[in-house]
Amino acid sequence: MLPLTFAPEVDAALKAGKPVVALESTIITHGMPWPQNVETARAVEAAVRAEGAVPATMAVTGGRIHVGLTDAGLEALGQAKDVAKLSRADLAACLATGGTGATTVAATMICARLAGISVFATGGIGGVHRGAETSFDISADLAELAQTAVTVVAAGAKAILDLPKTLEYLETAGVPVIAYGQDDFPAFWSRSSGLKAPLRMDSAEAIAAAHRMRGRLGLPGGQLVANPIPAGDEIARGEIMPVIEAALAEAAAKGIAAKAVTPFLLGRIFELTEGRSLAANIALVLNNARLGARIAAALSKG
DSSP states (O other): OOOEEEOOOHHHHTTTTTOOEEEEEEEIIIISTTHHHHHHHHHHHHHHHTTEEEEEEEEEEEEEEEOOOHHHHHHHHOOSSSOOEEHHHHHHHHHHTOOEEEHHHHHHHHHHHTTTEEEESSOOBBBOOTTTTHHHHHHHHHHHHSOOEEEEEEEEBBBEEEETHHHHHHHHOOOOOOEEEESSEEEEEEEEEEESSSSEEOOOOHHHHHHHHHHHHHSOOEEEEOOOOEEEOOHHHHHHHHHHHHHHHHHHHHTTGGGHHHHHHHHHHHHHHHHTHHHHHHHHHHHHEEEEEEEEHHHHHH
């Protein structure tokens, strides 16, 4: 018996064959400060519902994977302390010991697949970190995309990463990287990374058809849909890159590494941009939630 607890709304939608979109919870516990974290989580869920789908925010408490959280559950998680940041390596251990954990991209993909949910909307995926040729610091998100059959909608990979190496890894792993509505691979806060995406699709229906075809072919893994941040909300690449470089230099000087790197960098970039990075982050997550809902709706009609 799988340790899954379904929110009533999610359970009813799945049984009725209605569209459901998985959402991660590390954006609540590690990605944004209180109270913007819970406000954003509620807004993201509302954006999914506005497009006719049902949101399923994933989190682990009391030895169970919660597939969908109540409003009170979101509030509690948003203010919880010492919440574990769960990926493939530690998901089972947290469940076995009854701990509380928030799901990363990789863990959310696993939970979504177990729950029978095919689409997951997030902010940006992890990837190959700068200096990975010596540190071997590569996000588990990439390996998960290669083996778990979930379509992930993100604003590309986080711009703090080595984006050329991230795309190279995804190509080697056989992961389709689909830019939505443009040829360039987006870079989280910016619409363009200066790199061309391997694939382009211009409709939710085309993305859903590709997801179904991968299933028919028996291909392992999911799809990465790289959805650019809306033009009015972006921080242009020429403006954000010097800020990222400064934050990376500070992290290196302080010896910050492993799972602590991304939260530190996001927090420092927030400070250096006087909050603009957070506003952009919220806008892109909402944008991804809307597209994720449209893809889920297209899949439900198939």
